[in-house]
Amino acid sequence: MSKIQKPRIGIIGLGQRGFDLLRVVFVPMAQHDIIEITACCDFYEDRAEKGAAYTEEQLGKRPFTTTNWKEVVDHPEVDAVLVLTAWESHVDMCIYSMRAGKKVGVEVGCTYNIEDCYRLVRAYEETGIHCMMLENCCYGRRELMALNMVREGIFGSVVHCSGGYMHDLRDEIVNGDVNRHYRQRNYLLRNCENYPTHELGPIMQILDINNGNRFVTLNSVSSCAKGLHEYAVEHRGADDPVSKLNFAQGDIVTTVLKCADGRTVVLTLDTTLPRSYSRGLTVRGTKALYTMDGDYIFFDGNNHEATVKDLVNNPENAAEDLSAKYEHRIWKEYRENPIGGHEGIDWLAYNAFVESIREDITPPIDTYDTATLMCISTLSEQSIAMGGAPVAVPDFTSGRWITRTEIQEEAKGYYTLKK
Structure with missing residues (x-):
């Protein structure tokens, strides 16, 4: 893959955590010209609509909006996918994204069987595209x-x-x-x-x-x-x-x-x-x-x-x-200009993910x-x-x-x- 200076991000999952991240991390990142938010998705239509409306209100442009997560992954104006959904759906969404050629960051969560972990690893080894767990801590x-x-x-x-x-x-x-x-x-x-x-x-x-x-x-x-x-x-x-x-x-x-x-x-x-x-x-x-x-x-x-x-x-x-x-x-410099939620750790973790896309490097938390x-x-x-x-x-x-x-x-x- 090549470097992408301003990644176009598709967001899957706009519940409590997802919307909070949109508000305190993703929109500010877009306002700093770090990313572009091009798609918003949630299983619940009201959540997807709320996220899209907020993005449009803050940034002046409405992202593609859907309740079908695969439409986000397959969208031609999405370079990378953020999976912020229920734990049960993480692995399938990540693997589908990797096999579609999209770098993917996934919120913290667990699996329900070991085979899912091996499936994730195989997807990386077969595509060369990493999945980064966005462990803010x-x-x-x-x-x-x-x-x-x-x-x-x-x-x-x-x-x-x-x-x-x-x-x-x-x-x-x-x-x-x-x-x-x-x-x-x-x-x-x-x-x-x-x-x-x-x-x-x-x-x-x-x-x-x-x-x-x-x-x-x-x-x-x-x-x-x-x-x-x-x-x-x-x-x-x-x-x-x-x-x-x-x-x-x-x-x-x-x-x-x-x-x-x-x-x-x-x-x-x-x-x-x-x-x-x-x-x-x-x-x-x-x-x-x-x-x-x-x-x-x-x-x-x-x-x-x-x-x-x-x-x-x-x-x-x-x-x-x-x-x-x-x-x-990292914290010596961050404290001079603090931004983002959870006392800064969300801002740092998500910027780490975006950096791996912009520079085409292995993410700090790899597959x-x-x-x-x-x-x-x-x-x-x-x-x-x-x-x-x-x-x-x-x-x-x-x-x-x-x-x-x-x-x-x-x-x-x-x-x-x-x-």
Whole structure:
């Protein structure tokens, strides 16, 4: 493929997430002459119309509008496709786009069987067109700062990482039948680590997964499911149909991943009990510790009896005070002119995707990374069903992870995560 200076983008999926991205990322990108929005699509006609009308209002030109996603992919004025739909539809839409010669970016999500991941990889290997998972947390300020510190050797040898998705979603899930949100049916029918990519995406960069290292085994266990039922009874009444449903998804899912080099990862899914938001990134090394909860760095030689309060209030440990020293280059520049949603991480992730099109380079999160992130839900579902038994993590690179370290030396693009 050739470079495309101003990619023409087709958007598939304009629900809550899709429309928010249109408003805070895509339209501003078009206003900055980075992209052109040429197609809007959603299964629901009102959502497609809302997205198209907003685009026309802001940019003065109405995009092609449809409820048939294949019409977006096949449209001659679409260079690249953004898949922002329900999880169940991601893989088929991505593969169809790749085989149509369109580069594709897909919002975070999970798969329902391992074969879908292999199908995605085969589509790349047969077409040469990558699918980039748009994992915005890979561009989080603290995630990139931790990655920069790892690359600078501040942690010594990294031994263990942890993180997860800790976010009270009870209202969104319980009322999914009203607000047309796909999470409700997933929580009714599956019990798994359904949202692993926060923080696994950033952790994969820290541990060089698919670039000299890989995941080999996974174990998952789940708690019982109480939170959604009690929330439904309290907020919709005991006689409401949703209150009579049995949600399969456990309230807390804990997943352990073992790497080929012996390092470990713990992921936590915690979305159906009352709590504050956290991604909980923690990096443990032989010389230092960073934890997002508390936002401090503990260095070898610090007082091991210091409390969290002591560390948070000490400028020699508080991450914000140390950011001038360890901030990643991307965030040093971004903070001078911040744009976009989710504190900037959406703007950075989507610009990374667009850069891969404009420069015709491998995206920073490539198809192998995308497949690895997607497969975790299926593997965790299997492990939970077997009482937490270990399951093998597929090697989607077919052994090339051993030699793909060359990617780090040859990484191109401003938004690369490899250097």
